[in-house]
Amino acid sequence: MTYSQAVLNGDRLALTRLLTQVENDMPDGRAALIELFPHTGKAHLIGVTGSPGTGKSSLVNQLALYYRKTENKRVAIVAVDPSSPFTGGAVLGDRVRMRDLAGDTGVFIRSMATRGSLGGLAQSTANMVQVFDAAGFDVIIIETVGAGQSEVDVARLAHTTLVVEAPGLGDDIQAIKAGILEIADILVVNKADRPGVENTEKALKSMLELAHPAARIFQHHGSSMRIAAPAQESSSKLTWIPPIQRTVSTEGKGIVELTQAIARHVAHLTQSGDWAVRERARLEVELDALIREELVSRFRRDVPQKQYENMLEKIIQREMSPGEAVKLLMNGRLK
Numbered sequence: 001m002t003y004s005q006a007v008l009n010g011d012r013l014a015l016t017r018l019l020t021q022v023e024n025d026m027p028d029g030r031a032a033l034i035e036l037f038p039h040t041g042k043a044h045l046i047g048v049t050g051s052p053g054t055g056k057s058s059l060v061n062q063l064a065l066y067y068r069k070t071e072n073k074r075v076a077i078v079a080v081d082p083s084s085p086f087t088g089g090a091v092l093g094d095r096v097r098m099r100d101l102a103g104d105t106g107v108f109i110r111s112m113a114t115r116g117s118l119g120g121l122a123q124s125t126a127n128m129v130q131v132f133d134a135a136g137f138d139v140i141i142i143e144t145v146g147a148g149q150s151e152v153d154v155a156r157l158a159h160t161t162l163v164v165e166a167p168g169l170g171d172d173i174q175a176i177k178a179g180i181l182e183i184a185d186i187l188v189v190n191k192a193d194r195p196g197v198e199n200t201e202k203a204l205k206s207m208l209e210l211a212h213p214a215a216r217i218f219q220h221h222g223s224s225m226r227i228a229a230p231a232q233e234s235s236s237k238l239t240w241i242p243p244i245q246r247t248v249s250t251e252g253k254g255i256v257e258l259t260q261a262i263a264r265h266v267a268h269l270t271q272s273g274d275w276a277v278r279e280r281a282r283l284e285v286e287l288d289a290l291i292r293e294e295l296v297s298r299f300r301r302d303v304p305q306k307q308y309e310n311m312l313e314k315i316i317q318r319e320m321s322p323g324e325a326v327k328l329l330m331n332g333r334l335k
Helices: 003-008 012-023 025-037 056-071 091-095 127-135 149-157 174-178 197-211 255-272 275-301 307-318 323-333
Strands: 046-050 076-079 107-113 138-143 160-165 186-189 215-220 222-226 242-244
Touching: 003 025, 003 127, 012 025, 012 107, 012 127, 025 107, 025 127, 046 056, 046 255, 056 076, 056 160, 056 197, 056 255, 076 127, 107 127, 127 138, 138 186, 149 275, 160 255, 186 255, 197 242, 242 255, 255 275, 307 323
Parallel strands: 046 138, 046 160, 076 107, 076 138, 160 186, 186 242
Antiparallel strands: 215 222
8 A cells, every 4th residue: 555545544553654655755755645635625824923932832732622622623733843054863752742642642742853944944845744634634834943934924824824932022013024924814912921011012013004005903992993995906805804812822811812813714715715726826835945955956967966066166266157167067158
């Protein structure tokens, strides 16, 4: 029996082995991805990103517990860890923090190393998500490193992106400076029992007004209310304004409200047609990435390493610009 058939039959050991094959880009893994692809496209992908120290792992832990105990959904968690600079392996801190999920066969946690790849997501993350999708997991949560600007990549992979902030981490506008506020579908202020939560929430609301001019936030009887103006681009589509949810993940507070916000976002994606739009964009990005990878691989095969190094040396000596070198290398006019 092939890996793919075993995974479709619910074999957990086969799933573990296949994930390793996929992460290491082995031939068996690539073959299985081709066989499994027709069975994908059913799972809800939730990205969780934000600055280090905001409590992303404990929040993911609580979300998984809720989906298992309340909605009886199968949950997969892909925790993308920073690679160790010494061994290249992942720092598996996430598994330590997710002990509450131990022993539950309806939950599968996979930690993987970024291996130096940019974007906070290892290149094989999308493939691993496909395996979980085909294996029948209803919700797949992708928790990223929290490295800053490059976290934008998670938005291309997920249907719903949570950007997690926390009070007392210094600069309240760190999120906007890191460039990740724009990708948020839901803003989560975790550790909301800490001092300064009101200032953090106020800063996020101010930034929402800048990022989403369609949103007008005003005070009514002491509480914030948000009104979304009709979208100018298309009257048939509703405008989604990211809500701000407070949570205290270590105590499980605010988790129900957060899952309700996630459910509202899913309903919005479905009603507006944005689900299909995001799915198309996600697959387009994946296709482009694979094309680039294949082109580079072919280039390396076709161009001798010595000729490549000679060209690089000319660039270093400023005898040739990188642009000129690319044209010569790609056209094959090498001396």
